[in-house]
Amino acid sequence: MTDAILTSEAKTRSRGRPREFDMDAALDAALRVFSERGYHAAAISELTEAMGLASGSIYKAFKDKRGIFLAAFAHYRKLGRRRLEAMIASAKTGREKVFEMVMYYTELSYGEAGRKGCLVVGGANDFALLDEEAAAHVVTAFAADEKLMADLIRIGQADGTIPKTVDPDAAALAFLCFTKGLRVIGKTGRSREEMLSAAEAAMKLVT
Amino acid sequence: MTDAILTSEAKTRSRGRPREFDMDAALDAALRVFSERGYHAAAISELTEAMGLASGSIYKAFKDKRGIFLAAFAHYRKLGRRRLEAMIASAKTGREKVFEMVMYYTELSYGEAGRKGCLVVGGANDFALLDEEAAAHVVTAFAADEKLMADLIRIGQADGTIPKTVDPDAAALAFLCFTKGLRVIGKTGRSREEMLSAAEAAMKLVT
DNA sequence: TTGATTTGGAAACGGTCATTCCCTAATTAA
DNA sequence: TTAATTAGGGAATGACCGTTTCCAAATCAA
Numbered sequence: 001m002t003d004a005i006l007t008s009e010a011k012t013r014s015r016g017r018p019r020e021f022d023m024d025a026a027l028d029a030a031l032r033v034f035s036e037r038g039y040h041a042a043a044i045s046e047l048t049e050a051m052g053l054a055s056g057s058i059y060k061a062f063k064d065k066r067g068i069f070l071a072a073f074a075h076y077r078k079l080g081r082r083r084l085e086a087m088i089a090s091a092k093t094g095r096e097k098v099f100e101m102v103m104y105y106t107e108l109s110y111g112e113a114g115r116k117g118c119l120v121v122g123g124a125n126d127f128a129l130l131d132e133e134a135a136a137h138v139v140t141a142f143a144a145d146e147k148l149m150a151d152l153i154r155i156g157q158a159d160g161t162i163p164k165t166v167d168p169d170a171a172a173l174a175f176l177c178f179t180k181g182l183r184v185i186g187k188t189g190r191s192r193e194e195m196l197s198a199a200e201a202a203m204k205l206v207t
Numbered sequence: 208m209t210d211a212i213l214t215s216e217a218k219t220r221s222r223g224r225p226r227e228f229d230m231d232a233a234l235d236a237a238l239r240v241f242s243e244r245g246y247h248a249a250a251i252s253e254l255t256e257a258m259g260l261a262s263g264s265i266y267k268a269f270k271d272k273r274g275i276f277l278a279a280f281a282h283y284r285k286l287g288r289r290r291l292e293a294m295i296a297s298a299k300t301g302r303e304k305v306f307e308m309v310m311y312y313t314e315l316s317y318g319e320a321g322r323k324g325c326l327v328v329g330g331a332n333d334f335a336l337l338d339e340e341a342a343a344h345v346v347t348a349f350a351a352d353e354k355l356m357a358d359l360i361r362i363g364q365a366d367g368t369i370p371k372t373v374d375p376d377a378a379a380l381a382f383l384c385f386t387k388g389l390r391v392i393g394k395t396g397r398s399r400e401e402m403l404s405a406a407e408a409a410m411k412l413v414t
Numbered sequence: 415t416t417g418a419t420t421t422g423g424a425a426a427c428g429g430t431c432a433t434t435c436c437c438t439a440a441t442t443a444a
Numbered sequence: 445t446t447a448a449t450t451a452g453g454g455a456a457t458g459a460c461c462g463t464t465t466c467c468a469a470a471t472c473a474a
Contacts, residue, residue: 016450017440036336040247044432054453055433061451065432115335121391125332128322128394129243139395170404173392174385177405181388184328185380187335188346197377198384204411223420224470251462261423262463268421272462 019061026051026061027075030068035116039069039126069123070134076119077141084148094156098175098206101149105179106199114186114195121183146176153206162206171205178202226268233258233268234282237275242323246276246333276330277341283326284348291355301363305382305413308356312386313406321393321402328390353383360413369413378412385409 029050033042044065048055062068084104091097108114120141127134150172156162182195236257240249251272255262269275291311298304315321327348334341357379363369389402 013442014450015442015448017442017452019451020440021452038245038247038333040245041333041337043430045430056435056454057452059433117332117335122332124391124394125324125329126245126248128324130248135395142392142395167404167408170408173401173405174408177388177392177409178381178385179388180391181384181386184331184387184391185349185384187331188342188349194380197374198380201374201377201381201412202384204414205408207411207414221420222418222472224422224472226421227470228422250460252460263424263465264422266463 021051021053021057021061023061024075026053027072031072031076031119032116034069034072035119035122038122066131066134070137073119073123073134073137081144088148088152093161094152094154094159095161095203095206097152098149098156098162099203101152102175102179102199102202105182106195109182109186110190110192110195114183115189117187118180118183121180142176142180145179146172149175156206166206174205175202178205228258228260228264230268231282233260234279238279238283238326239323241276241279242326242329245329273338273341277344280326280330280341280344288351295355295359300368301359301361301366302368302410302413304359305356305363305369306410308359309382309386309406309409312389313402316389316393317397317399317402321390322396324394325387325390328387349383349387352386353379356382363413373413381412382409385412 029052030047033046033050037046042065044055044058047065047068048058051058053061058068062071084101087100087104088097091100108118120138123134123138124142127138129135150168153162153166153168153171157164157166157168182198186195236259237254240253240257244253249272251262251265254272254275255265258265260268265275269278291308294307294311295304298307315325327345330341330345331349334345336342357375360369360373360375360378364371364373364375389405393402
């Protein structure tokens with residue numbers, strides 16, 4: 001409920017006893033619990049244990065269970081976006097950038113990491129019809145991914161690595177479905193090789 | 208736990224008072240609740256209301272909440288598979304069959320139906336790390352879809368409507384991810400037109 | 415009929431969950 | 445120093461949830 005939740009950057013010391021725990025570490029722990037168990041199955045007692053905080057402390061730092069989730073969700077998005085943009089930046093052509101984005105999700109979608117799943121995909125499942133505001137955050141997250149992918153496709157069309165015949169918006173939505181589907185299938189524990197083969201096949205979307 | 212749960216076909220009358228409620232209708236109601244709210248957020252009280260049964264009756268017909276879900280899940284799969292196979296049968300070429308399968312999921316992924324989501328995708332989220340046996344049912348459901356899609360692609364390669372250069376297994380997994388992703392994105396309430404454009408784009412997977 | 419068996423349903427039960435309370439500790443403002 | 449404020453934490457709280465119990469009703473076997 002304070003700026004600290006949103007930015008997790010320390011700033012001008014406020015009055016009263018200062019926070020002792022590390023917000024980023026606490027949110028890391030919280031998102032781990034929410035990813036593994038889902039929102040509704042995650043008990044406060046599990047969150048307190050994972051975060052290393054008593055329930056009273058958690059309820060003082062966040063408004064309620066929903067508040068913990070929304071903070072963890074924002075944290076998760078910030079971290080993910082940072083890693084994703086780093087991968088995209090390392091690629092030269094538009095087509096390679098598209099491939100890097102596909103690979104970013106592919107590498108998260110097998111083995112143990114895959115089984116833990118995606119907080120955004122999980123959020124879509126847990127909140128779509130139950131919590132309008134939380135659902136709006138999920139929509140925002142998907143929209144950001146979709147827009148980024150469309151931008152990368154247009155870059156590829158500008159640099160000649162992706163045909164002009166491709167409809168960037170349609171292909172971006174198809175990629176969005178594909179990558180979120182990767183995360184769903186990843187929860188069933190597939191191998192890296194299988195997921196890589198699917199990712200390569202998906203690149204046909206930009207031919 | 209009886210055959211009736213699995214087959215929902217009436218058969219040789221057993222001893223004792225006969226069941227009064229319609230199993231298919233009850234499972235329809237149950238899967239509606241589970242789809243809309245997810246497994247953990249679905250309360251028994253909601254199930255009793257939707258199914259028109261008292262909790263005692265439900266617990267006599269099913270073992271527990273998990274048993275209700277598993278029965279609804281099997282029911283959902285049976286209904287879905289029936290509709291899917293009908294759509295595929297109406298298509299002539301292998302490529303058209305692939306398209307019909309993609310369209311089957313596309314038509315479930317927008318508007319109100321899309322918002323309700325898929326019980327199998329939801330199950331992957333709700334059970335992957337929490338219930339090994341239930342998770343195995345999810346794996347089976349995905350595997351059936353994946354195998355069917357691979358078969359359709361091979362039919363297309365045999366009748367010349369899909370290039371031999373396509374790897375059927377890789378493309379089938381890519382389609383599986385795409386269609387399950389459609390169901391995830393569908394929970395955020397997209398339009399039919401958008402989803403159709405993505406579905407058309409996805410057909411590039413078999414070019 | 416009678417007894418055994420099974421279903422239907424309402425009420426009761428025990429446990430767990432999210433949340434609050436309250437006291438102590440640490441800090442700033444005056 | 446003192447007062448005000450905020451964090452930490454453990455115990456208490458109240459609600460709800462899944463499940464069980466118990467009794468009446470309906471059927472079959474004898």
